[in-house]
Amino acid sequence: MSRWIAPAAAVALLAAVSVGVIVAAQAPEPTSAERADAIARELRCPDCQGLSVADSPTLPAAEIRRQIDEQLAAGASPDEVRAHFVARYGEWILLAPSSPVVWVVPLAVVVVAGAGMIVWLARRRPPAPPAARPDEVLRHRLHDEAEALDA
Amino acid sequence: MIPTLGHVAVLIGLGLSLYAVVAYVLAARGADRRLAESARQAVIGSFLAAFAGCVAMVISLLSHDFSVLYVAENNATTTPPFISAISLWAALEGSILFWTLLATGWAALVLHRLRDRHRALMPWAGATLATVNLFFFAVMTWPGNPFTLTSPVAAEGLGPNALLQNHPFMALHPPLLYLGYTGLAVPFAFGVAALVTRRLDDEWLRIVRRWTLIPWIFLTLGIVAGAWWSYEVLGWGGYWAWDPVENAALLPWLTATAFVHSSMVAERRGGLRIWTSALVIATFVLTLVGTFLTRSGVVASVHSFTQSAIGPWFLAAILVALGGALTLLVWRIPDLVGGGRPSALLSRESAFLFNNVLFLGLTFAVLFGTLLPLLVQATSGDTISVGAPWFNAVNAPIFLALLFLMGVGPALPWGAASWTTLRERFAAPVLVAGVVAVLAFALGLRDVASLLTLALAALVATILGDEFLRGARARSRRRGEAAPTAAWRLATRNRRRYGGYTVHFGVLVMAVAVAISSGLSSDVTATVVPGEVVRIGAYELRLERLVVEPLRDDPRVIETRAELSVSGPQGGELATALRDYPNSAAAIATPAVRTTLGEDLYVTLLASDAATGAVTLHLFVNPLVVWIWIGGAIIGIGSTFAIWPARRAVPVLAPQVRRAVEPKPTTPSVERA
């Protein structure tokens, strides 16, 4: 049983990934409604608390959605539509900051910390014998029993 | 009369807390048990004082006593009794009163339960808790007096905030959340005590882990209840918007969860004392930062209170708590370094350590996103927004990595493991994950993050299930028990492990539900007149009529209600409304939510035309949403199971032995025979 599982798993993984890549590559062009929705998700509703124009039920949000549709129909690009509203409200109307730095910082912190952790763990491992020492084994067992009692 | 009594109660609480702080500090330094005893009683007294204050406020609210400013601003003669009572925590000053009740309650509970144990730590822990209570009583005495009187007394009050009257969860979410927040002062108090007395050992770790987990359960349930409430009430079909106040509740939860995991490593192999202390301090400071963000008016949010004089007090408290605790920690660093065996790169320990890296990464990301607008405003004067798109994009990879680790942890043994072990343990789960991903894809799910979530959830579920089954089978074979008995006994004998697995399983359920409900939900906006039909998914809704009338319970509120009949998987009637409250500019949505295990039918009224009877509706079909709340409940059950004390034979000292080892009383007393 165990002999064929690992290769089967590898094959399944490979299949899943390739199917995903193929489909992603063939993804159909977004419809104009989808494009409008995508922009509406990035714009902040002016008189709500943090909701996007797409999610908001208020009148200004409805008007902005109408203007997005109007501008896309007139041939504007998504960037131009966004710039239109930024010119009136400022950067604040964008729900996500446009500066790439802001996007990178948190993930960079995680990556650096993770890499640092790997380095620290790999380095700090002492040249330990392959089997744990007997008193260590006893300590572990004692600990496990205590843990079981301790709940 | 009643408000005055309430105010007096607050002052008594202030005095008792001050006494408790001084008495505990003196008791700690002089090892004086009777002084510590009196300090403990003072803390219990401060709890009773806070209780009396709350009772006074609730009575004032129920009797619509508009001479109290808080009542005049948050209550009206037409407010129903239930709403009046829960308006205790509806606005700033009342919520601080309620907070103080819970904070003193935790302090009294802990100090009472542990009064005969941990003699070295208790006075310092008590002093810390009493200081926290002192702060809140001080806030209620000076900048934020809930019993401030107003004159002349108005005939009618403003009434409660419209959003807070719409749903019974208003009674559930704040208490749960506050129980979590206030309870997290307890591990902090023990952290401070341990740093002062230099006793960061296993005993300390055990206390702090238990007293982190108990409030953690409440905080988790409070956050989930908040999401559920906002889903049912706000009308935009979502449950989490990364609003600053939501983030404020999440931040201490993240560091507390990190602590629970790293404490297990510390217990296993020793060491990590600086790290675990830092996490305990950070958790408490983050509860203060969270409550500051909500109450200071410094950031705009769905339910921030307006800016008031309380803000600077909270800021001072944050800086004192952080500065003081950090100074203590730094001072004791020489005592804390070292100890403990290093972890192997491939081991359960290192999985837990990576878990901490990720949780702290999430904490940093959420804090960064929440405070960035403040930072930009302060430095350049520009106003920017950091909203859901940023938070989702940045946090999703970290969540997925955590999901993966949730499977790696149980699959690896403590101590060093080999790559062969890993490969063996992971083979079947990876296969299952791949199959699930392909299946989901075939069924129409295209979003990459959702597909990954499903695959990883399948991976982890397989590993957890495998662990449990193997353990149950081994036990059943060894002891000859039937399988279900073996399984139950296994779980109850290893509550921490299997409670933890249950919690992780609950997380999986939530993750899958979130992925599916955001990836596969559909919505339709339509304007219909009476008699017209609108379709979504398998449902057909027909507008029967549009009704505009005052609410029966509160005639000042005008409700515009669209009544629809539904045919589809669940036939029947539903009504969705917009309510116009006299003290609110915009109408408040009361969406209709039809919940089944498979999906939610969610209908919001956007606009209506009384003349033609036409309504504009926003309809959603959100699959699997109820499983988010079920997942939350599973987490609550699992964590309660994990910390539930097991029945065991406790060795009892024979009375003469006990007398021999007890310290001699300091004052002569009659010896009991």
Add this chain to the structure above:
Amino acid sequence: MTPKGLRWLLVPLLVVPLGWLLFTGFGRDPREVASPLIGKPAPDWTLTTLDGEALSSADLAGRPYVLNFWASWCIPACVDEHPVLASAHDRHGDDLLMIGVLYQDAPADAEGFLAHYGDAGYPHVIDDGGRLAIEYGVTGPPETFFVDADGIVRDKQFGPLTDELMADRLGAILGAASR
């Protein structure tokens, strides 16, 4: 290798920036948004007044004007600033024009408000559909814009005006003759 005392730096390093950052938020309304229109030409518009007449921005050319977005449901802010606007109109009616813009409000309700709190005599236009509010980047009433004689937006008031604030902002469009 590092001197032992260096670790103490950790405390001020963490506490001071956090304290400063949270402190800067005080005194500011967090919902206030800096306007990108300052220094730019004011948007063009043509709308109907409460009296039923047409009014357009072209009619205002050559004179400074104050555009005040308000609503009858905006209580107490719009109520508080109403007399401020009225007295400014009385004092400077010859030098500048004052226009009220209804923000998401029914004309009947607006007229009721003016009947109750007093009509200062300047025109109010109905912002049908909210387009003008979007052009000006308005997030909620009251917001007031100050446009100079050349049609350039010079200043914006977020929230209700007081007499001091009004005098201050008017200075931007009237020059020395603002008292």
